Each structure stands twice: as C-alpha cells, then as structure tokens.
Amino acid sequence: MERVVTMSVLFTPITLPAPEGPGLVLRNRAIVAPMCQYVIDAEDGVPRDWHLQHLGSFAAGGFGMVTTEATGVEARGRISPRDVGLYDDEQQRAHERLVTFLHSQGAAAAVQLAHAGGKASTFPWLPGQPDGTVPAADGGWSTVSAVDGPVLPGLSAAAGLSREGIAEVVAAFAAAARRADAAGYDAIQLHGAHGYLIHQFLSPLTNTRTDEYGGDEEGRTRLAREVAAAVRAVWPAHKPLGIRISATDWVDGGWDVPASARLIRRLAEEHGVTWVDVSSGGLGGGAAIPVGPGYQVPLAAELTRQLAGTPVVVSAVGLVEEALQAETILATGQAHAVSIGRAALRDPHWATSAAARLGIDRTELPRPPQYWRAGW
Numbered sequence: 001m002e003r004v005v006t007m008s009v010l011f012t013p014i015t016l017p018a019p020e021g022p023g024l025v026l027r028n029r030a031i032v033a034p035m036c037q038y039v040i041d042a043e044d045g046v047p048r049d050w051h052l053q054h055l056g057s058f059a060a061g062g063f064g065m066v067t068t069e070a071t072g073v074e075a076r077g078r079i080s081p082r083d084v085g086l087y088d089d090e091q092q093r094a095h096e097r098l099v100t101f102l103h104s105q106g107a108a109a110a111v112q113l114a115h116a117g118g119k120a121s122t123f124p125w126l127p128g129q130p131d132g133t134v135p136a137a138d139g140g141w142s143t144v145s146a147v148d149g150p151v152l153p154g155l156s157a158a159a160g161l162s163r164e165g166i167a168e169v170v171a172a173f174a175a176a177a178r179r180a181d182a183a184g185y186d187a188i189q190l191h192g193a194h195g196y197l198i199h200q201f202l203s204p205l206t207n208t209r210t211d212e213y214g215g216d217e218e219g220r221t222r223l224a225r226e227v228a229a230a231v232r233a234v235w236p237a238h239k240p241l242g243i244r245i246s247a248t249d250w251v252d253g254g255w256d257v258p259a260s261a262r263l264i265r266r267l268a269e270e271h272g273v274t275w276v277d278v279s280s281g282g283l284g285g286g287a288a289i290p291v292g293p294g295y296q297v298p299l300a301a302e303l304t305r306q307l308a309g310t311p312v313v314v315s316a317v318g319l320v321e322e323a324l325q326a327e328t329i330l331a332t333g334q335a336h337a338v339s340i341g342r343a344a345l346r347d348p349h350w351a352t353s354a355a356a357r358l359g360i361d362r363t364e365l366p367r368p369p370q371y372w373r374a375g376w
C-alpha cells in the first residue's frame, strides 16, 4: 500500500542563517512569541521556577523555538520592576537553567534583549494593577528616552539620553549579549518594537532630536544600527541575530513599512541580522489598529516581498491562532515562520496539536515520548 505523505510547511525545519557555519536549524516554524510574566516578587530580574515551567511547557509542547519575555539589558531598562533581566551573574545562571531545559525538549532558545526606555518602570500589566509609571517610593526609577518628556500620556517624563548615555545603553546590550551566549542561548531577538527604547529612537513621533541620533532616517535608525553592530561584534558568528520591530506606528507621519524594510535590509547587509519578527504599534496613542485574525500578517508579507534575495527569515505574529491559518500564511509565502503568543498560553502544546491537525504522522509529532498516550 502507498504511504500517504503529508506536506506541511509549518512542520518543515527552517534555518536561521548566521554569518558563519550552517546557522540555527529549528525543528519547525512555530516560534513562541516573547511574553512578560511580571512574577518576580524580589524585583531582582532573576527568572525563577515559574519561568522554567512557563517556557519549558512550550518546549515540551513542540515549538521549534521559544523566545523569553522582554529581558532587560540593564535594571532601568526593565518594563516593570517584576521583569527578567540579564545584567548580573545570578540572572545569567538562572537563564542557563532555562536554556538547558528548553534544549532537553528539542527546542531552540531565543532571548529577547530589551530596553524599555521611557516606557520602563511601569506597573505590571496584571489584573487589578494601575496603569502608568511606578513612583520611586514604590520601587520605580527615572526613565530615559530619545528626548525629554513622557513617551506617552500617563507616563512620567523621561530624560533625553546624552551621547554618553546612548553609548552606555549600546554597551549594556553588548554585555547582555555576552551573557546570553554564556547562558547558552541560540538566538537573540533585539526588542525594536512596541514603543520601547529602540523604537522610541526610530519613530518620528518620539524622536525629535536634532543631533546625529535624530532628524532623518539615517539619524533615527542610528541607535538600532549601533546596537545591532555592538551585539553582532560579541555574539558568536555561528549564532543568528534577529530583531522584533513595529513595522508601522499606524499613524500618519509615524514609522512605517517602507522605512522598516530599508532598516532591516541595512541591518542584514551591514550587521548580519537574519531574522525579523514583524509586530506593530506601541507609540501611536489613540491609533486605530485593525485588530483581527492575522492582522499583522500583511506587514510581514510586505517585508517578505521587499527582503527577497536577502538571508532574512521573516516571522509573522498577531492573532495567528489556528494550525491551518498558520500553514496558509507560510504556504502562500507571506512569511517564513510564525510567532504564537496568547494561543500558546491557552495551549502550551499548540505546536503538537497543530502538527496532528495538519496530518503529521503520529510517530513524528514533536511531543515528549512520555506523552505518547495522550492520543494526538
């Protein structure tokens, strides 16, 4: 009898290229999106058991790669006091424990390196918590951004970074990248999205500087390019470097898709960036965002089109929740991979379930052998 072979793009391995060597091979194209947990009561940035089970369950759940939550490259870069960091030895040891477990389950491990800038020191986005900036008396801190003033209404005024201050931020990214390598991470995703520091510099909405870090696109992209260069310089050449961007502010006169495509092409050509995760928004205040199934996929599709011929792997994110939806996005060439957020919270085994749904042979499902009797 003939064997029926199911073809699934989602469950075909993909390589994130690196400047040297074969690159990073993911067992499939389902990536867990970064998701802040706000669970560190000690406010010391050290990931704990919660993070191990939270991220670990996605690895056991069959994803090709798991991305950590936004991980501060310095204490004042954390989004909230309860966020993860990677700027001291204790944090690094805890990250190493996470990575070891993710690897044991067959998943690659990516760390999202982040600096929240003027959107740092905010209350955790948890039920019952207020909005806005945590006051110093409650463990908050002074924030920094491209210019003086609040990044968004309701936030405390940030202080515009001096050139020396910018150099310190760039150095903090590089130091965190060194620690990420020591902890065993396979990939770095720079957080260039959602209105955090790198995006605050990219967007004309928040960067009105008049020096070489502001003004035209060359100036506004300088911080992103310097961070990528500094990280690439210390991150091993056989490991891929990626970035998450907000491809549009959804506001006239804001950051947009053509600028995103130009930036990513340049980061690829000049700084070896080979992965872009395409999100949107974060600075537009009252911007009308057309939220619905796959609402950011057209942004990823446009970047995929414009970046054709480069080594950059494009991942789409945002209400990609169904196996067939994800498969269609990839099969129609709108992106090379998908990032899954909330659907993975609801079902950490989303990837295994999707593989079963797409007809992958039971013997080849990405699930731990001890779960074989679950009956996918």
Ligand SMILES: Cc1cc2nc3c(=O)[nH]c(=O)nc-3n(C[C@H](O)[C@H](O)[C@H](O)COP(=O)(O)O)c2cc1C
Binding pocket: 033, 034, 035, 036, 037, 068, 069, 070, 112, 191, 193, 194, 244, 279, 317, 318, 319, 320, 339, 340, 341, 342, 343
């Ligand atoms: C609980 C939660 C925490 C999040 N934290 C982060 C984060 O740390 N970094 C980031 O870039 N995006 C963060 N996001 C956004 C997600 O990564 C993702 O882009 C967004 O939820 C849309 O994808 P989805 O519809 O698959 O959830 C978070 C989302 C959720 C639901």
